[in-house]
Amino acid sequence: MADVKPIGKALFLREEELRRGIELMFFAYRDFTGEADSILAEQNMGRAHHRAIYFIGRNPGITVSDLLTILCITKQSLSRVLSGLMQDGYVTQKPGATDRRQRLLYLTGTGIAFESRLTSLQGRRFAAAYREAGVDAVDGFQRVLRGLLDSDTIDQIAQQDQTRDI
Amino acid sequence: MADVKPIGKALFLREEELRRGIELMFFAYRDFTGEADSILAEQNMGRAHHRAIYFIGRNPGITVSDLLTILCITKQSLSRVLSGLMQDGYVTQKPGATDRRQRLLYLTGTGIAFESRLTSLQGRRFAAAYREAGVDAVDGFQRVLRGLLDSDTIDQIAQQDQTRDI
DNA sequence: GGTTTTACGTCAGCCATGTTGACCAATATA
DNA sequence: TATATTGGTCAACATGGCTGACGTAAAACC
Structure with a gap:
């Protein structure tokens, strides 16, 4: 039976491997974000805050519209998150030097410390996975x-x- | 200057590589799920429905509690999604043979077709990535x-x- | 056989995060 | 000066998490 339909068998293995990839993506992403999520929850933040903090830290002085391009969410969703972050003292903005409509985004000291805490947490997970693999x-x-x-x-x-x- | 602190340089590269991993995870997961998300939206479903459909399809006859273990969400969240899926004819349940408290979950024909459509979409993306890599x-x-x-x-x-x- | 535990459902309500659409202010640019 | 761009804001809505409380049927146990 196993030898009768080698093509069918090959297709089965292929699908099995693809499904394995799909599932691994789901589980790995969930576990990878889960640890940071619980720290964020302590500060009454969610993943949306994390993403903003991360990419502002990675690109200091980024404009709102560039951040929107990276995150692929609406202006309104980002605006809500950013106002919270500024109110809580994680992010500051200053007008653009050449284009004064722009509000360039920066992490504050608190923001930098928090970003670093989250990133090193996720980094450690990656470092371990890289080391093993x-x-x-x-x-x-x-x-x-x-x-x-x-x-x-x-x-x-x-x-x-x-x-x-x- | 570049040669004075080889250790600092190495650490910098290490952090850069870890950040690259973190970012790739974010972008890849977003793009990977994005395509399915738009099909789901057509049927007024979200990712939660997709996950339920996927894992029921993958494990026909799965119990509600086992599905909860896989998804790591609350009973109420899953319940809401499952009721919708049963009402719309994607999922059916039948009582467990040995333990009649259990409600074993199955995809209907419609459910199987829909799962297959979504999975082959994501599978194609994986297949292409695998082939390239x-x-x-x-x-x-x-x-x-x-x-x-x-x-x-x-x-x-x-x-x-x-x-x-x- | 009676009690406890388990599997599952449901109701009510809360929060975070996404969406659309409309509208406004400041500023840059043609 | 007229128009386009950058960004903020308000209202309203959907989804999908969450908690807590409560109910019911069936299994398991003493």
Whole structure:
């Protein structure tokens, strides 16, 4: 029976492997974010706050519209989160030097400390996974993840890298 | 200057690599789920429905409590989603043969077709990423993702695999 | 056989985070 | 000066998490 339909068997294995990838993505993302989520909850924040803090910390002086482009949410959703973060003293803004309509976003000292706490937590998880899996695995991991991206996202990441390297 | 603090430099590269992982996870997960999200939206469903449909399809006859264990959400959250799915004819339940308190969950024909549509969409994305990245990369990808999991999740996945192989 | 535990459902209400649409102010630019 | 852009804000809504309380049927146990 097993030898009669080698093609069917191959397809079955293929689907099984694809499902394994889908499921691993789900579980890994959940566990990866879960740890940070509980720290955020202590400060009455959610993932939306985390994302804003992370990308402001990563791109100090980023404009609101650039942050919107990265996060792919509406202005209103971001605005709500940002007002909270500014009120609680994690983020400050200052008008753009050339274009004074822009409000460039920065983390405060508190914000920097908090970002660092969250990122090192997630970083430790990654470091452990990388260490277990080995260097070659890390390369493969990143290659596959990049392959999962929309082409828009790829462009966007490339652009961000350029901006940082100036 | 670059040669004076090789350790600092190494740490910088390390942090940069960890951040790259964190960001790739965020973008890849978003893009990976985004495509399915828009199909789900057409049927007035969200990701919660997708997860339920997926895991019921993957484990036909699963009990509500086992599904809760997989999803890690509250009974009430799942209940809301399941009632909707049963009302709309994607899912049916039947009492357990040995334990009649249990309500074993199954996809209907409609449910199977819908699950298949969503999974093949996500599967195609994975297949493309796997193809681009190569076989070794896929192995590395899966090893790193498994390294990101909580130990509870690892046990849980192992147990699911056993159940399916019976 | 009676008690306790388990599996599941349901009602009410809260919160975070996403959405749309409309509208306003300041400023840059053609 | 007219128009476009950047950003904020208000109202209203949906989804999907959560808690707590309570009910019911069936299984398990003493």
